[in-house]
Amino acid sequence: xxxxxxxxxxxxxxxxxxxxxxxxxxxxxxxxxxxxxxxxxxxxxxxxxxxxxxxxxxxxxxxxxxxxxxxxxxxxxxxxxxxxxxxxxxxxxxxxxxxxxxxxxxxxxxxxxxxxxxxxxxxxxxxxxxxxxxxxxxxxxxxxxxxxxxxxxxxxxxxxxxxxxxxxxxxxxxxxxxxxxxxxxxxxxxxxxxxxxxxxxxxxxxxxxxxxxxxxxxxxxxxxxxxxxxxxxxxxxxxxxxxxxxxxxxxxxxxxxxxxxxxxxxxxxxxxxxxxxxxxxxxxxxxxxxxxxxxxxxxxxxxxxxxxxxxxxxxxxxxxxxxxxxxxxxxxxxxxxxxxxxxxxxxxxxxxxxxxxxxxxxxxxxxxxxxxxxxxxxxxxxx
Amino acid sequence: xxxxxxxxxxxxxxxxxxxxxxxxxxxxxxxxxxxxxxxxxxxxxxxxxxxxxxxxxxxxxxxxxxxxxxxxxxxxxxxxxxxxxxxxxxxxxxxxxxxxxxxxxxxxxxxxxxxxxxxxxxxxxxxxxxxxxxxxxxxxxxxxxxxxxxxxxxxxxxxxxxxxxxxxxxxxxxxxxxxxxxxxxxxxxxxxxxxxxxxxxxxxxxxxxxxxxxxxxxxxxxxxxxxxxxxxxxxxxxxxxxxxxxxxxxxxxxxxxxxxxxxxxxxxxxxxxxxxxxxxxxxxxxxxxxxxxxxxxxxxxxxxxxxxxxxxxxxxxxxxxxxxxxxxxxxxxxxxxxxxxxxxxxxxxxxxxxxxxxxxxxxxxxxxxxxxxxxxxxxxxxxxxxxxxxxxxxxx
Numbered sequence: 107x108x109x110x111x112x113x114x115x116x117x118x119x120x121x122x123x124x125x126x127x128x129x130x131x132x133x134x135x136x137x138x139x140x141x142x143x144x145x146x147x148x149x150x151x152x153x154x155x156x157x158x159x160x161x162x163x164x165x166x167x168x169x170x171x172x173x174x175x176x177x178x179x180x181x182x183x184x185x186x187x188x189x190x191x192x193x194x195x196x197x198x199x200x201x202x203x204x205x206x207x208x209x210x211x212x213x214x215x216x217x218x219x220x221x222x223x224x225x226x227x228x229x230x231x232x233x234x235x236x237x238x239x240x241x242x243x244x245x246x247x248x249x250x251x252x253x254x255x256x257x258x259x260x261x262x263x264x265x266x267x268x269x270x271x272x273x274x275x276x277x278x279x280x281x282x283x284x285x286x287x288x289x290x291x292x293x294x295x296x297x298x299x300x301x302x303x304x305x306x307x308x309x310x311x312x313x314x315x316x317x318x319x320x321x322x323x324x325x326x327x328x329x330x331x332x333x334x335x336x337x338x339x340x341x342x343x344x345x346x347x348x349x350x351x352x353x354x355x356x357x358x359x360x361x362x363x364x365x366x367x368x369x370x371x372x373x374x375x376x377x378x379x380x381x382x383x384x385x386x387x388x389x390x391x392x393x394x395x396x397x398x399x400x401x402x403x404x405x406x407x408x409x410x411x412x413x414x415x416x417x418x419x420x421x422x423x424x425x426x427x428x429x430x431x432x433x434x435x436x437x438x439x440x441x442x443x444x445x446x447x448x449x450x451x452x453x454x455x456x457x458x459x460x461x462x463x464x465x466x467x468x469x470x471x472x473x474x475x476x477x478x479x480x481x482x483x484x485x486x487x488x489x
Numbered sequence: 490x491x492x493x494x495x496x497x498x499x500x501x502x503x504x505x506x507x508x509x510x511x512x513x514x515x516x517x518x519x520x521x522x523x524x525x526x527x528x529x530x531x532x533x534x535x536x537x538x539x540x541x542x543x544x545x546x547x548x549x550x551x552x553x554x555x556x557x558x559x560x561x562x563x564x565x566x567x568x569x570x571x572x573x574x575x576x577x578x579x580x581x582x583x584x585x586x587x588x589x590x591x592x593x594x595x596x597x598x599x600x601x602x603x604x605x606x607x608x609x610x611x612x613x614x615x616x617x618x619x620x621x622x623x624x625x626x627x628x629x630x631x632x633x634x635x636x637x638x639x640x641x642x643x644x645x646x647x648x649x650x651x652x653x654x655x656x657x658x659x660x661x662x663x664x665x666x667x668x669x670x671x672x673x674x675x676x677x678x679x680x681x682x683x684x685x686x687x688x689x690x691x692x693x694x695x696x697x698x699x700x701x702x703x704x705x706x707x708x709x710x711x712x713x714x715x716x717x718x719x720x721x722x723x724x725x726x727x728x729x730x731x732x733x734x735x736x737x738x739x740x741x742x743x744x745x746x747x748x749x750x751x752x753x754x755x756x757x758x759x760x761x762x763x764x765x766x767x768x769x770x771x772x773x774x775x776x777x778x779x780x781x782x783x784x785x786x787x788x789x790x791x792x793x794x795x796x797x798x799x800x801x802x803x804x805x806x807x808x809x810x811x812x813x814x815x816x817x818x819x820x821x822x823x824x825x826x827x828x829x830x831x832x833x834x835x836x837x838x839x840x841x842x843x844x845x846x847x848x849x850x851x852x853x854x855x856x857x858x859x860x861x862x863x864x865x866x867x868x869x870x871x872x873x874x875x876x877x878x879x880x881x882x883x884x885x
Contacts, residue, residue, distance in 0.1 A: 140611035147610050154612035312518040316525070323859070326866040328824035330838060331858045338851040342539050343532045423628035430831055437631060453642065457635040461627045468626035 172197030189448035199455040213279020226260035275353045279434035287425045291364045299368025324366035333359040364421045371417050375410030415475035545849045560835035580840035588823040594762035599769025606774045624767040637756040637832040664750040665737035672731040685720035689713030753834035765822050776811035816873035
């Protein structure tokens with residue numbers, strides 16, 4: 107009753123609302139709530155400000171403002187090669203990267219043939235995009251492209267032969283080699299990982315035991331041990347006349363390693379499928395492989411895409427370990443640059459460059475994986 | 490067809506053997522076992538032939554031969570005349586040392602980062618986020634190399650070492666710190682420490698029983714801590730300070746006395762723990778967030794203080810979520826310590842690599858590596874599983 111009495115008569119113009127008091131909304135309230143809520147909070151804020159003050163400006167200064175970005179005039183004129191002494195002492199030496207960027211990307215790949223590397227990775231990129239981000243009706247073709255056509259085409263493009271100039275694998279290096287190892291790992295480890303995961307959940311005790319032993323042994327030892335094993339034991343375990351090069355040996359080791367982790371990622375997806383799906387498929391009279399191929403795996407793989415991508419990010423970082431068995435991947439190629447007499451002392455800038463490149467790759471992949479997780483979880487999660 | 494239509498008496502015989510699921514399962518497994526045995530026979534045969542042509546015998550007798558190479562750091566005394574077996578043992582100890590320090594530091598730093606990420610303070614949580622996102626997206630090997638260069642290139646030489654209050658000296662040859670020297674009667678101080686710990690535990694038990702029986706509380710934690718800290722100090726003062734500290738001193742070209750943390754070990758431990766802390770921070774954050782907010786509210790409604798809420802309600806439930814992934818992070822630290830070789834720290838992998846190069850005993854070297862890491866993994870998992878069982882909430 108009283109409400110009606112107080113209500114504003116329709117004839118009178120409604121006055122604009124007053125803004126909320128400053129202590130509740132607005133920047134001051136935000137500051138008070140997020141930075142100065144209690145005495146302890148004030149101390150924390152001051153410590154943080156000090157930390158930022160002592161870290162961020164010197165870091166930016168070293169990376170950008172005091173860094174050397176351009177060649178001195180003698181180098182531009184072509185009188186001599188650039189060297190470490192051309193860099194200002196208080197900053198990063200980016201002309202080191204500029205002078206060697208070709209090698210960092212392509213290794214010792216002949217310059218005239220580098221388009222082949224670019225082309226084959228472009229095909230791979232289209233395949234990955236089609237598999238993860240493209241429209242659903244193209245996924246099947248993207249799968250064929252990435253898992254069947256891409257490996258064959260890129261082996262031909264990268265190694266040469268059949269009309270192309272041959273390029274031996276010891277000429278591969280730099281970022282290209284990093285990508286080759288990472289992509290071989292993903293293309294081979296996914297099918298092997300699926301088989302291992304199915305084997306681990308199999309009802310046949312012998313097969314289950316074999317898969318469990320393989321997965322747990324590989325996951326229990328460091329990657330470098332697996333690589334060491336592949337590197338020195340494969341030549342002993344295979345007939346003497348079978349000569350396989352270092353790259354191939356390392357690829358066998360890394361693939362075995364990442365397959366074990368991939369198997370666990372896929373197993374996670376398989377466990378998330380309700381039992382009714384299996385029973386429904388069996389009730390329809392589907393055989394084991396039909397059930398897996400048509401009913402279970404399409405759902406399980408979809409669920410495990412984020413963990414598959416995470417496994418891949420971890421593996422991408424682990425590719426740096428191949429430098430410990432003497433391959434010239436991106437990191438080792440940069441390190442090889444330090445041995446040049448012109449560039450003695452450039453280590454810190456070189457590692458900073460490596461760190462930035464790996465960070466950009468891994469960070470964007472992890473953001474993409476989070477985006478996929480949100481996209482794929484719409485049907486499963488109540489939010 | 491005729492068999493099936495007529496076979497209402499014997500149902501099992503009517504199915505052809507290749508259609509019987511159980512028989513098929515046995516046959517498949519036999520095929521797999523046969524293939525596996527064939528592969529093993531192939532490998533063993535090749536191995537015997539290859540090793541014979543190379544002239545390398547099989548067996549662990551090479552562990553007794555003289556190594557002839559030196560290691561830069563070891564917990565047990567080794568020299569150029571040491572046996573390979575002894576060097577490998579030194580490598581195992583080095584790996585264990587680096588992993589142990591790495592695990593302790595990573596846990597401390599990681600818990601701090603995880604709590605910081607959940608802080609209401611805007612700056613603190615952002616700093617923790619930037620830390621996590623930066624460190625976990627850069628390969629560990631790059632970070633290790635970076636720390637090694639930073640320590641050995643950016644720290645000044647021994648003569649210009651950075652002086653931290655006259656106690657610690659940071660130089661490119663390592664971090665020098667005071668070394669405790671036990672004098673006469675130090676054993677009694679240690680006994681006092683043990684007595685203090687036992688007394689604190691006893692007080693805690695008594696306080697718990699009294700609280701259950703009567704409801705009366707006793708500040709057992711602060712009293713216990715006071716006993717643990719004060720008792721040894723009083724005993725030590727009474728005995729006239731048997732424990733003295735030997736300070737590192739600059740003599741000639743290097744520091745004398747004190748303990749030295751080598752730059753290789755320092756870089757390894759720093760790299761391993763800061764990298765793992767980024768992952769542990771995320772695990773801790775996830776664990777705390779997994780405890781529903783209703784638990785906090787209910788605990789406040791019961792009148793518990795916020796420190797008690799944290800200690801009695803949130804942490805026990807969060808630990809349940811935290812421990813399993815934390816175990817795999819600990820395993821990762823131990824496994825990642827094999828990267829030490831690239832910065833010159835003589836861990837097991839680099840020593841085995843060198844000795845394999847020298848002796849050519851590939852199979853045995855790989856076997857030692859695998860057995861060591863598998864048992865280390867098993868040990869850490871067993872310990873963490875035992876701890877996990879201990880802290881698991883008892884459910885009906």
